[in-house]
Amino acid sequence: MFFKDVVGQNEIKKRLIRSVKEQRISHAQLFAGQSGTGKLAMALAYAQYISCRNRTDEDSCGVCPSCHKYQKLAHPDLHFVFPIFNAKNLNKPVSDDFLPQWRGKVLQSPYFTLGDWLHHIDAGNAQGEIYERESESILRKLNLKSFESEFKVMIIWLADKMNVACSNKLLKMIEEPPSKTLFLLITENEEDLIGTIRSRSQLVKFPFIEAEAIEEALLKIEGIDPEIVPDAVHLASGSYIRALSYLNPGEDERFYLLKFQEMMRFAYARKVSELITWADEMAGIERDKQKAFFAASLRLVREYFISNLKCRELSYMNREEMEWGKKFAPFINERNIVPFAKEFELGIQHIGMNGNPRIVFLDTALRMVRLIKR
Template identity: 40%
Template structure:
């Protein structure tokens, strides 16, 4: 994977190239940043460069055939000197004695990487058919990684270990990895791709060179949408603003079956029925939402909080303050006047309370019907 395939982040790319030019590549790097900013993409691009992938015309390998071979292996993410560590589940029926490692899901991992270097934990869990299981990095992983990295480089250059979401290591694995970082194998580079660095052991963090990655700037995101998804400039501009520097969120807004469109329909239905004081249909609405899974219910409530905020801002008549899709704006242009100084705080608190209650396993039918009834009162405030 080339640096040119990473969306935006030009300053980080230059910094990584400079580390190589000045021969100051550290033993351990930690890429930190918000979801969808391209942390994994940058780690993959840097690993590819260290292992011989050309950056323009430049490569760390001198032999042209070696470069071709390296690029062919990296295209499938099957380079023998590139090792991946990532959280995995323990499938039902697995022996209790078996210590799960990344190798148990190699095929699924390569399929995910080949689709795109931009993905979320939810996407990875879906690849593993995880259902409600939690994915972790266990003690068996550190043992396997130690074994792999003790071998000599097959190509005579760097060995690279990419650890995705190291904050999901259990204590035993983290302690074993710490020993490996204290005495790293020769010419080995560890790259940690981290979303919650505070969850890592301080002793591990102290042995890394941290690279903080900001959200993708809107111009780069907009250009990527135009070039990679062939959409018009106006749509790309609107989606880039809504995405907030998150490529995954930008793609979600392009999906025909986008969950947010369902959420918009449910938000519109709630507000219209509450305005009409239609108790019977509000009860049906609450029962329909109660049929969603709890995580989906919480996502719906977060979406509603965003819509309340955006409709309140819409009243100011300044487009640069609003982050709405075209469908959302079509509804908000008439609805926004109902969200005002007299009710915006109370509506937001009502939604936050429902979000908290659902997270604490309260009865969803009761929570959402209560929400719907209270919305009737709040909407008529002026």
């Protein structure tokens, strides 16, 4: 991964390059920011730049043996930790057991979500976690001498998914790191990390990506229709992942919209039996998708409320959502927008706490009956 391939974030690129030139590389750095801001891509580019034997003032050379191995994510001094699940065919799995799938996913594009990753490894209802046993694997790897590079690099993607025991063991390694070790922790929920890890890591805050940078990156995609790029950039709202999702809506996005439409239609018509069937169906999907549905519903009611205010510049809907909203948006108003939002936020919370999904979805659906006619 090269710095030039990271979308936007030029100030962070300059800061990281300067740290290498001035030999002021902090041994533990926390890349924090919203989904789609390029944290994983930047971590890969930074690690490759540090290990490059012929780096320039702006980027890795791309031709030395180290760069060739980094471009395949196969460098012996590059290590990864990421959320996994307890697969039935594996005994106490760690990240290395999923490394081939990880390399394939990242090489395809380093811009993806936790849901994308869990779907890629067929995690089913598992929410993805970094288990305590992972810390033993980290310690074993980092206590070895570097094979080729000056630094051993450990990239921990979504470090906030570490359980408490793993976090505490990692803290000890960060406090007393092995020689020439670099921890790059990536998080989208900085507050979910234990405070001692945050305080001992150098924070690199990733802002939303500039619209110009997203537009430039999208126009480089082969076969892209230039006419839809402005809409994609607007909808992205600073997230390159959202921009890509607009260009190529996945099955999940269509599914969430369809189920939102069904819920609201049944609620408006007061079809309780259909709502019960709908809740049963939603209870059968993966838990991560259940949370994603509530998050999508929360976004949709916000967008339809904004649509009622005639503020096009503040609305972030794709064409299908906008078309359906022409009839539905008037039902989201100042009398029910706050209760709607609270119900969907509560749904995310309850599913995240392993609540019974059938009860959660049925309760939410029945509350829609009361709210939609306010």
